[in-house]
Structures are given as C-alpha cells and as structure tokens.
Amino acid sequence: MTANDLRAVERYLHEHIPLTAHMQVGVDRVDDDGVRLLAPLSPNINHRQTAFGGSAASLATLACWTLIHFRLQRLSFASGIVVRRSTMEYDTPIDSDFAAFCPSPDTDTWSRFTDALTQHDKGRITLTAEVLCHDISTARFQGEFVALRHSG
Numbered sequence: 001m002t003a004n005d006l007r008a009v010e011r012y013l014h015e016h017i018p019l020t021a022h023m024q025v026g027v028d029r030v031d032d033d034g035v036r037l038l039a040p041l042s043p044n045i046n047h048r049q050t051a052f053g054g055s056a057a058s059l060a061t062l063a064c065w066t067l068i069h070f071r072l073q074r075l076s077f078a079s080g081i082v083v084r085r086s087t088m089e090y091d092t093p094i095d096s097d098f099a100a101f102c103p104s105p106d107t108d109t110w111s112r113f114t115d116a117l118t119q120h121d122k123g124r125i126t127l128t129a130e131v132l133c134h135d136i137s138t139a140r141f142q143g144e145f146v147a148l149r150h151s152g
Contacts, residue, residue: 001030013066020062023055027066034103035067041097051094051133060129060141061086063102067127068145071110077117078150084124086143094133100141102129113147121149 001009006027014021024043029036037059044055061083068081104110105127117123124146131139 006030009066009070013062017062019058023058025059025062028099029101030066030070032104034101035063035070036099036101037063037066038097038099041094044098048093049095051098053088053090056090056094056098056100056131056139057086057088057141059098059100060088060102060131060139061143063100063129064127064141064143064145067102067104068125068147071104072114072117072147075114077114077147079117079147080150081145081147084144084146086141088139088141090139092133092136092138094131094138096133098131098133098138100129100131102127117147117149123147123149 009030010027013025022043024040026038028038039055039059041051044051046052065081072079105125113123113125124144126142126144129141130137
C-alpha cells in the first residue's frame, strides 16, 4: 500500500472505531504478509507510566480485525466482523511507543474461512498478534473472529 492508502486505512479506523482515534492508532503496514499498527505511549499510559494493558490488547485485537476486514474487502465480501474469544499474555511492561503485528494466516486457514463465509454466510478464523516495544516482543494475543456475510 502507498502512504496515501495507509492514511486512508487510518482514517477508516478512526471514523468507524472511535477508540482508535483516542488511542492515536497509526497504520504502518497493510499487505499480504500482515498488518502492523502503531500506538504512542502517552494516550495509552497507566498509573505505572507504562502502557495500559487494555490498550495493548485493543491494538492487538485491532491489528487482527484490520487484517480480516481489508482482506475480505479486497475479495468484495460485505461482512461484519466481531471478536468471539481472545486471550492475551504479557511478558514485560511496555514503557514506550508500541506496535502490534498480525501476520497473515496460511493459505489453507484463510481458504477454510472464506469458503465457510461463501457457503454458510458465516466464517470463523483464529489469528495471532504480537505486541512489540523497542522491537522486542512484550505480549502475545490470540483471538477467534467471526465474520457474518451481509447480502447485497
């Protein structure tokens, strides 16, 4: 994606998911390899001067959601995407600006998801994301997402 495309993704997120504007989420990468989102520490800080755990979880969830949304959009699927279940494991405090990276799933996993969406108007997929600070992994997210296909 071009820099303009990435800004358009960021605008979309800020308009449709207002929390992303409050968190000052930035879009660093959306491509076939995955999605990388950025967040500054200052609007996401807690009483310990580190990132609030909910902000890290939100950024990771959002990276996965964004990957699904834009890959389905590229396939012209009109769908609503929700997180069904998620877990987050934290290793170290996040003491600076941070990022979340969701790698694209393997081809078979993505095909099963889109086949179910095509055949049953509902698909489920489990994705992972890594939260990084100073380019070091600080937390891991795993979430099951459900997409419901809209008619039209």
